[in-house]
Amino acid sequence: MTLPDLKSDCMNCAALCCVSLVLDKGPMFAIDKAAGTPCPNLGKHLCTIHDDLEPRGFKGCTLYDCAGAGQRVTQERFNGESWRDAPELLPAMMRDFANLRPIHERMTMLVAAETYSLPPELEARRAELLRKLSRLWADTTEQKAAFDAFLSDMRKFVDR
Ligand code: SF4
Numbered sequence: 001m002t003l004p005d006l007k008s009d010c011m012n013c014a015a016l017c018c019v020s021l022v023l024d025k026g027p028m029f030a031i032d033k034a035a036g037t038p039c040p041n042l043g044k045h046l047c048t049i050h051d052d053l054e055p056r057g058f059k060g061c062t063l064y065d066c067a068g069a070g071q072r073v074t075q076e077r078f079n080g081e082s083w084r085d086a087p088e089l090l091p092a093m094m095r096d097f098a099n100l101r102p103i104h105e106r107m108t109m110l111v112a113a114e115t116y117s118l119p120p121e122l123e124a125r126r127a128e129l130l131r132k133l134s135r136l137w138a139d140t141t142e143q144k145a146a147f148d149a150f151l152s153d154m155r156k157f158v159d160r
Helices: 016-020 059-063 069-077 087-116 120-133 141-159
Strands: none
Touching (some): 016 069, 120 141
């Protein structure tokens, strides 16, 4: 099974986290920022204080990972285009990023679960979930329920 890249690749992303996400001023972020507003520290697509995030009050940015959703939305949904050059794309890019990130996070967890030598039934469910999630661009109630059920059964297996 070929999975999408589950590691963030900022060079191939249109800085979707730095424009999409809300920042709340406090221990994690030095400023308040609304969703859909580019962070003032953002260059065209890269952070201008990347090597200095924590001392500048942006520890939250060092802890964040899009699990590969950002570059996938940029490259596969928008052909590498950016809201910087085409601002009308921003709402759709933000929507797709918000939809895809939880799916990529779940795939990351399912990939990590491979290390547990699961019994065949759980392993089959893990592989099936990965296969289905890798095709989705937005969550479905059915997939959420299947993932939650898998996680619950996996916890029982790990806690035995
Ligand atoms: S500080 Fe840098 S990494 Fe954090 S949101 Fe702003 S531009 Fe992005």
